[in-house]
Amino acid sequence: MLRQRGKISALATLAVGIFLLASMQIAFAQVVAWGSQGDQVSAIQKKLKQWGYFDGTVTGYFGQETYNAVILFQRKNGLNADGVVGATTAAALGITLSGGAVSVGSFNESEVYTLARLINGEARGEPYIGQVAVGAVVLNRVKSPSFPNTISGVVYQPGAFDAVSDGQINLQPGQDSIRAARDAMNGWDPTGGALYYYNPATATSGWIWTRQITLSIGRHNFAI
Amino acid sequence: MQKKHHMLLYTFLSLALVAAIGTAVYQGQRAARVSRTLEDVYYSAVLESISQLQSMEVKMNKLLVSGTPQTGVTLLSDLSRQAWEVQNNLTILPLSHSAMEPTVKFASQVGDYTNALVLKVANGSPLNDTDIQQINQLLTNCVLLSGQLQAAQQQMIAQSMSYTADNSVFYQDMSAQTRPLEQVGDKDKGIDYPTLIYDGAFSDARHMGPPQGLPQGDVTKEQALEIAKAFVGPERVTNVQEGAAIQGSIPAWGVTVAIPDDTLNVEVTKQGGKILWMMPERAEFTQTLSVDQCKEKGKAFLSNRGFGEMVESYYQVYNGLAVINYAAVQDQVLLYPDLVKVQVRMDNGDIVGFEGNNYWMNHRQRELEKPKITEAEAKDMVSSRLEILQTRLCVIPYRGTEKLCYEFTSTWDNSQYLVYIDALTGEELDILKVIESEAGPLAA
Numbered sequence: 001m002l003r004q005r006g007k008i009s010a011l012a013t014l015a016v017g018i019f020l021l022a023s024m025q026i027a028f029a030q031v032v033a034w035g036s037q038g039d040q041v042s043a044i045q046k047k048l049k050q051w052g053y054f055d056g057t058v059t060g061y062f063g064q065e066t067y068n069a070v071i072l073f074q075r076k077n078g079l080n081a082d083g084v085v086g087a088t089t090a091a092a093l094g095i096t097l098s099g100g101a102v103s104v105g106s107f108n109e110s111e112v113y114t115l116a117r118l119i120n121g122e123a124r125g126e127p128y129i130g131q132v133a134v135g136a137v138v139l140n141r142v143k144s145p146s147f148p149n150t151i152s153g154v155v156y157q158p159g160a161f162d163a164v165s166d167g168q169i170n171l172q173p174g175q176d177s178i179r180a181a182r183d184a185m186n187g188w189d190p191t192g193g194a195l196y197y198y199n200p201a202t203a204t205s206g207w208i209w210t211r212q213i214t215l216s217i218g219r220h221n222f223a224i
Numbered sequence: 225m226q227k228k229h230h231m232l233l234y235t236f237l238s239l240a241l242v243a244a245i246g247t248a249v250y251q252g253q254r255a256a257r258v259s260r261t262l263e264d265v266y267y268s269a270v271l272e273s274i275s276q277l278q279s280m281e282v283k284m285n286k287l288l289v290s291g292t293p294q295t296g297v298t299l300l301s302d303l304s305r306q307a308w309e310v311q312n313n314l315t316i317l318p319l320s321h322s323a324m325e326p327t328v329k330f331a332s333q334v335g336d337y338t339n340a341l342v343l344k345v346a347n348g349s350p351l352n353d354t355d356i357q358q359i360n361q362l363l364t365n366c367v368l369l370s371g372q373l374q375a376a377q378q379q380m381i382a383q384s385m386s387y388t389a390d391n392s393v394f395y396q397d398m399s400a401q402t403r404p405l406e407q408v409g410d411k412d413k414g415i416d417y418p419t420l421i422y423d424g425a426f427s428d429a430r431h432m433g434p435p436q437g438l439p440q441g442d443v444t445k446e447q448a449l450e451i452a453k454a455f456v457g458p459e460r461v462t463n464v465q466e467g468a469a470i471q472g473s474i475p476a477w478g479v480t481v482a483i484p485d486d487t488l489n490v491e492v493t494k495q496g497g498k499i500l501w502m503m504p505e506r507a508e509f510t511q512t513l514s515v516d517q518c519k520e521k522g523k524a525f526l527s528n529r530g531f532g533e534m535v536e537s538y539y540q541v542y543n544g545l546a547v548i549n550y551a552a553v554q555d556q557v558l559l560y561p562d563l564v565k566v567q568v569r570m571d572n573g574d575i576v577g578f579e580g581n582n583y584w585m586n587h588r589q590r591e592l593e594k595p596k597i598t599e600a601e602a603k604d605m606v607s608s609r610l611e612i613l614q615t616r617l618c619v620i621p622y623r624g625t626e627k628l629c630y631e632f633t634s635t636w637d638n639s640q641y642l643v644y645i646d647a648l649t650g651e652e653l654d655i656l657k658v659i660e661s662e663a664g665p666l667a668a
Contacts, residue, residue: 108659128503146325146332153312212471214471
């Protein structure tokens with residue numbers, strides 16, 4: 001009897017495990033869902049209340065009532081009723097999920113924001129100079145004939161930045177990263193013209209170590 | 225009774241297993257679809273490059289036999305656009321950067337070089353012998369490059385090479401099993417790209433030169449600490465420490481300066497002991513002062529630190545900082561290459577940021593020529609649509625050198641424009657549009 005029980009639990013765990021692995025996605029996309037808190041949730045609650053889908057209090061916390069209201073809204077508007085506010089639902093609500101002090105519509109701001117997201121993905125937690133330095137490397141590459149000619153071209157060049165490959169670039173940047181992006185675009189270059197950087201503790205390439213180092217700060221060496 | 229219990233459990237488990245396997249198969253198929261779409265994008269980038277290069281070969285041949293400047297200008301414009309498209313397509317590919325760099329650089333320089341020739345031909349100077357020789361060389365290289373790309377294309381088809389498996393070899397050495405395209409940059413098997421020599425900002429032998437604004441004589445690390453303290457203002461400073469030093473274009477000592485509510489990172493140039501830049505570690509200030517007030521604070525600070533006559537130009541506001549550009553002045557001529565930026569706190573007017581790379585590279589006593597065109601004659605070159613508000617003489621950086629210009633600040637259709645007319649030849653060198661952005665007015 002016990003043996004059979006053992007077999008059953010083993011099978012059960014295996015089945016559940018496979019199911020979870022198969023459906024797992026590494027998602028860093030901007031979504032607001034059950035458990036989220038903050039200004040964005042309040043904005044969503046206000047809108048839903050305005051239109052009669054939500055009659056609780058605007059608390060800024062996404063719980064059962066907010067979830068129900070979102071599902072109702074999504075059903076009524078022909079959206080996928082999953083109770084999660086992603087890009088399409090947010091657009092239907094008339095709010096933007098980007099948050100922060102950047103409005104992506106105005107001139108230059110999308111470049112600032114792309115740079116800020118890269119800096120955040122690559123160097124958050126680093127000393128401020130280290131963050132500006134990452135931005136400066138991107139701008140030096142734009143100027144160099146050996147790399148793409150635009151900020152987005154440099155950032156999204158295949159294999160260039162880990163934060164792009166693993167999705168960390170999609171995290172919302174903090175105020176520090178946005179300021180670092182603006183400073184880098186305004187000409188602050190703590191790297192003296194560097195085109196490359198790497199983490200000396202983890203870099204496996206022999207080639208990168210042959211480049212002349214111009215700045216060493218925090219976790220990174222910056223090199224020409 | 226127990227048997228029934230087991231039956232239900234077994235049924236449930238079997239269903240769960242089937243569901244799990246079904247999901248896995250579905251995900252696998254989805255991944256394969258995405259992978260194929262990506263391979264198609266990369267493959268089309270290779271095909272595009274080949275097609276552009278072949279078109280460029282024909283155009284270069286035509287250029288070598290063209291008789292009029294009009295044809296020359298059209299062909300050169302097309303060539304530069306196509307070369308940049310080749311560069312763009314090559315950088316889409318997920319290949320080793322160190323292997324592809326020579327090829328990418330070649331495509332980029334061909335684009336820049338032909339672009340520089342457009343202006344020359346448009347101004348009436350025909351292509352001379354050196355130009356013809358260069359173009360012949362470039363033609364040979366384009367033929368070689370497109371040949372190699374075509375060979376790579378054949379291999380891709382024959383071996384169904386997948387570029388999405390095991391890609392992203394960006395910072396690593398070329399492995400023994402190099403991909404066919406990467407051999408294009410190989411020193412032994414690939415193409416020998418020439419060093420392009422021409423009067424342009426993008427030539428290989430780009431003379432950045434030594435920093436002209438830095439005085440002779442080196443300073444020590446200890447002296448740097450004192451210099452940084454004096455720059456920040458000794459009355460504010462609570463502590464100075466050594467920071468991260470920089471190599472590169474202008475080597476400098478790093479100093480970390482602590483003030484009551486922040487930390488300022490300062491770099492002091494090893495040659496001459498000047499402040500290369502300064503940045504605050506944190507900045508989130510309330511905006512109490514106006515931008516004009518901040519401009520005055522910045523000006524006073526610069527004057528106090530020995531910068532001579534400086535005039536403010538562009539500015540931005542972010543994080544409660546006013547980031548203001550100042551340019552040096554000589555004989556009432558504004559020197560745009562000698563530029564510094566100052567970050568002023570908008571709550572108390574303190575200076576917490578500074579950037580002087582351009583100033584130290586370019587600042588010197590210049591021998592300014594007298595304008596050969598009068599202001600009235602220069603005004604005639606400006607479009608009649610524009611309403612001119614202000615005029616002044618200035619020096620602007622232009623394609624690797626400097627030019628003396630009349631700067632006309634003007635408006636049209638609710639936008640502000642800055643027009644630069646060469647004060648010696650009357651050429652319209654540049655037009656900048658002032659655009660209101662999130663952070664302040666930008667000139668583009």
